[in-house]
Amino acid sequence: MSASTTAATPWPRGADAVAAQGAGPDARRWLQLGLAAIWLLDGVLQYQSFMFTKAFGQMLAGTAAGNPAVIADPITWAAGIVEHHPVSTNASFATIQLLLGLGIAWRPAARTALAASVAWSVAVWWFGEGLGGVLSGGASPVNGAPGAVVLYALLAVLLWPAAADAVRAPFVAARPAGVPAARALWVVLWGSLAYFAVTAANRTAQGLHDMVAGMASGEPGWLSGVDRGAASVLAHHGLAASAALAVLLAVIAAGVLLPGPARRCAVVLAVIVSLLIWVVGQDLGEILAGGATDVNSGPLLILIALAYWPARAGTGSPVPVAAAGSRSDEGSVA
Amino acid sequence: MTVPAWLLDIFAAIMLAVAAVSALRLAAARPWQRGGPGADADIDLAHLLMGIAMAGMLTASLTTLPDGAWEAVFAVTTAWFAWRVARDVRGRGASALAGGHHAPHLVHSAAMLYMFGAVAAPMGTVAEPAMAGMGGAAGGMSTLRFPTIALVFALLLAGYAVWDLDQVASRIQRTGERRSTRSGLRLSDAGVPALAGPGNPVGGLAAATGTGMLPGGHAAAPGDSAAVPDDSGARPGQAGVAGIRDRVLAPDVATGCRIAMGVTMAFMLVLMI
Numbered sequence: 350m351s352a353s354t355t356a357a358t359p360w361p362r363g364a365d366a367v368a369a370q371g372a373g374p375d376a377r378r379w380l381q382l383g384l385a386a387i388w389l390l391d392g393v394l395q396y397q398s399f400m401f402t403k404a405f406g407q408m409l410a411g412t413a414a415g416n417p418a419v420i421a422d423p424i425t426w427a428a429g430i431v432e433h434h435p436v437s438t439n440a441s442f443a444t445i446q447l448l449l450g451l452g453i454a455w456r457p458a459a460r461t462a463l464a465a466s467v468a469w470s471v472a473v474w475w476f477g478e479g480l481g482g483v484l485s486g487g488a489s490p491v492n493g494a495p496g497a498v499v500l501y502a503l504l505a506v507l508l509w510p511a512a513a514d515a516v517r518a519p520f521v522a523a524r525p526a527g528v529p530a531a532r533a534l535w536v537v538l539w540g541s542l543a544y545f546a547v548t549a550a551n552r553t554a555q556g557l558h559d560m561v562a563g564m565a566s567g568e569p570g571w572l573s574g575v576d577r578g579a580a581s582v583l584a585h586h587g588l589a590a591s592a593a594l595a596v597l598l599a600v601i602a603a604g605v606l607l608p609g610p611a612r613r614c615a616v617v618l619a620v621i622v623s624l625l626i627w628v629v630g631q632d633l634g635e636i637l638a639g640g641a642t643d644v645n646s647g648p649l650l651i652l653i654a655l656a657y658w659p660a661r662a663g664t665g666s667p668v669p670v671a672a673a674g675s676r677s678d679e680g681s682v683a
Numbered sequence: 684m685t686v687p688a689w690l691l692d693i694f695a696a697i698m699l700a701v702a703a704v705s706a707l708r709l710a711a712a713r714p715w716q717r718g719g720p721g722a723d724a725d726i727d728l729a730h731l732l733m734g735i736a737m738a739g740m741l742t743a744s745l746t747t748l749p750d751g752a753w754e755a756v757f758a759v760t761t762a763w764f765a766w767r768v769a770r771d772v773r774g775r776g777a778s779a780l781a782g783g784h785h786a787p788h789l790v791h792s793a794a795m796l797y798m799f800g801a802v803a804a805p806m807g808t809v810a811e812p813a814m815a816g817m818g819g820a821a822g823g824m825s826t827l828r829f830p831t832i833a834l835v836f837a838l839l840l841a842g843y844a845v846w847d848l849d850q851v852a853s854r855i856q857r858t859g860e861r862r863s864t865r866s867g868l869r870l871s872d873a874g875v876p877a878l879a880g881p882g883n884p885v886g887g888l889a890a891a892t893g894t895g896m897l898p899g900g901h902a903a904a905p906g907d908s909a910a911v912p913d914d915s916g917a918r919p920g921q922a923g924v925a926g927i928r929d930r931v932l933a934p935d936v937a938t939g940c941r942i943a944m945g946v947t948m949a950f951m952l953v954l955m956i
Contacts, residue, residue, distance in 0.1 A: 374849065385845040390837060393950045398686045436687055447946070454845035456852035569831055637830045637956060 376658075377521045381453055381463075381508050383652050384501070388466065389450030391643045395443035399640045405439060406432025409477055415485025420475065427476040445469060463505040470502035477642075489551045490542040490598065491560055491630035493646040500649035503534065507656050522656035532605050535657060539602035539619070546595040557590050558583040561630060567638035572628075579629045597622060609659050616654050623650035686954060688742075694947050695741040701940045702734030704931075711931045723937065725767070726788055729760050730940045733795055737947060740798070750799050757796040764789035787843045787941060794836040794948050801828040802955070830956045837949040844945040847938050854935060 374382065399405060410428035413421035431438045449469065452462025474480060474496050481488055481496020488494035509525040518524045523531040550556060562580035565573035583590050601622065604615020627633060627647020634645035705727045714724035736753050739746035748756075768789050771779035780786055803826045827833050930936070 378849070382842075382845050382849055385848075386838075386841040389841045389845060389946065390949065390953075393837065393841070393946070393953045396686065396690065396950055397954060401685075401687060440687070440690065450841075450845065451848060451946075454848035454852075456849060456856065569829075571831070633834065636834055636953070639956060 376660075377508055377510075377524065377656075380504075380521060380652055380656055381459065383648075384466075384504050384508065385450045385453035385462075387450070387644055387648055387652075388446055388453065388501070392443050392445075392447030392450055394636065394641055394643060395439065395446055397640065400439045400443070400642065401436050403432050403435055405435060406430075412477065412479030412482075414479075415482070415487060416479050417484060420480060420484060424476055424479055460510055463509060466505045467502045470498050470505070474499040474502070483545075486548060486550055488545045488548070489560065490546050490594065490646075491551075491557065491626055493631060494545045495538075495541055497643055497646040497649060500646055500653065503538065504649060504652055504656070507531065507534070507653065519660055520657050521660075522653075531657070535605040535653075536602050538653070539598050543595045543598035543602060546591050546598060552588050552591045554585050554587045556587045558585070558587060564630075564632045564635065564638075568632055568635075569637055572632055572637065575629060576632065605657060612657070612659055616658050619654035619657075620651050623647050623654060626650075691741045694950060695738040695745055697943050698734045698738040698741065698947055699745070700734075701943050702731050702738065704936060704940055705730035705734060707931055708936065711928045723934075725763060726785075726937060729764070729788055729792060730937070730944065732756055732760065733791060733944055733948075734940075736795060736799075737944070737951065740951060741947075750802070754796065754799040757792055757799060761789065761792040761796050764792050782846075787847070787945075790836070790839050790843065791941070791944060791948065794840065794952065797832060797836060798827065798948075798951065798955070801832070802826075803828050825955050827952070827955045833952040833956050837952045840945040840949040840952070844942050844949070847942050847945070851935050851938050851942075 406428050409431055410425055413424040413428070416424070446469075449462050449466045452458040453466070455462075478496040478498055479485065481494055481499060482492075483495050488496075506525065507522040511524040519528060520531070522535070525531075545551065558580050561576055561583060565576035565580075568576065597618070601615050601619045604612055604618070607615065624647065627645065627650075631645040631647050632638065634643060634647070635641045636644065708727045709724060709731065712724055712727065735747055736757075739748075764785050767785040768779065768783060771783040771785055775783060
């Protein structure tokens with residue numbers, strides 16, 4: 350704090366206040382804040398007018414189609430409640446998501462909010478997304494498989510505030526449960542995406558073309574132009590494109606098992622593929638067309654990939670060594 | 684197809700509260716007095732204007748000025764904060780563009796300017812006054828031209844909101860640590876042990892400010908006679924008034940206003956996409 354400021358006010362103001370904030374968050378905290386921002390945006394999206402109508406409940410009921418009865422019946426039951434009480438239920442949903450975002454951002458509440466976000470994500474994955482079409486055969490990495498909302502739960506687990514001695518893990522995602530478990534989760538996630546890319550519905554000649562072309566409606570000109578361009582490239586090449594995507598995703602899945610530099614390449618590839626899928630395949634979550642309830646899987650896959658970015662050599666962790674000595678899991682999530 | 688009016692009213696009430704707090708901060712800071720703690724008066728003034736404008740956008744009955752007037756107001760605030768950010772960049776480098784003190788205010792002002800400048804006719808209504816209550820008395824909903832910009836602003840506002848919240852929590856945590864460090868026994872001028880805590884007007888006030896400083900810039904160091912109100916001739920109760928003033932002027936209060944406005948602004952932008 351400068352002398353002049355000290356003389357004027359008891360509070361650090363202006364640039365002094367910024368300087369007084371000290372060191373910024375570590376890599377895990379940055380990723381947690383990214384997750385918090387996405388939850389916050391989801392909460393805001395859930396407040397859109399469409400969600401307060403009966404049509405929202407009917408949309409939820411539609412996710413039951415193709416699922417086994419044991420999964421579908423509870424979806425239909427829950428959708429009926431939403432359809433009959435659209436205002437109160439949706440206002441609750443939106444507020445819960447808003448609070449999850451704010452809770453993760455508020456350090457003392459971050460642990461509770463992350464735990465709550467896991468429970469909420471799993472519930473929405475079932476009752477709101479019909480398990481992301483995983484069991485109905487409609488899942489595709491391009492349209493958000495295995496269900497965007499379950500990725501929130503996965504991120505909450507990977508970014509869980511672990512004990513202080515875990516900060517020496519080779520990447521952020523390994524801190525809560527260790528390297529083998531984190532690598533297994535990566536392989537399962539990206540491996541399943543590779544599998545979904547070549548399921549029967551996705552390897553037809555026009556499958557990908559129809560999916561991308563069908564999203565152009567209602568989007569701004571530049572985005573519908575991107576859709577039309579991508580659709581024309583994919584026309585009648587669905588099988589080849591799906592196979593290429595599956596190979597790419599399989600390479601990413603295996604990349605986490607490789608040594609440092611190759612793992613970095615796999616993470617970079619994962620970020621690029623996720624970004625492409627989000628823009629071309631998911632139209633930025635279709636937010637600009639109205640009616641989107643979340644940002645879809647693209648940004649979450651990017652955050653997951655960044656959680657596997659290898660730490661700097663020598664430190665074994667992106668966290669300064671000094672911080673490792675403090676009990677960062679007590680009252681703080683940094 | 685509208686958002687429930689009560690929901691818009693809640694957000695409007697929050698914005699009015701932000702405007703009221705900002706007005707209180709302006710009054711407490713007395714920026715018109717030379718040497719007063721009015722360094723961030725521009726921020727409080729911007730918050731005051733944004734709070735009033737957004738309340739009017741959310742609820743038609745709270746509309747104060749025509750859209751054109753608000754557009755001019757936020758063009759001025761945007762230009763002002765752009766200049767402030769440029770100064771920050773000259774002083775601190777390019778990092779001030781993202782994390783500087785004035786960058787969030789530039790984003791907020793620009794978002795307001797965009798909302799007033801890019802609003803199109805409400806859907807399903809004829810000649811509905813733009814932005815005069817987003818729900819629209821006739822059930823219409825204002826929409827924005829160039830919706831991609833609205834999404835970019837919403838993302839930025841959400842990002843700044845969670846960042847601000849994280850920083851406030853971090854500051855409170857550090858303040859608590861400092862307070863517990865200072866809460867040990869200390870000696871007063873008379874050599875009588877005194878606890879620097881809420882029961883002690885000096886230590887308690889210093890602890891409440893979180894900076895170890897007392898109103899007027901005196902450090903609340905052990906044995907600092909200048910820090911004792913009785914020694915400076917202050918009347919009983921003045922310390923309490925000063926304490927309230929300091930609490931109103933606390934940076935976290937302004938940050939709280941910014942978080943509330945950021946979330947509300949993101950809400951409005953998404954609704955008008």
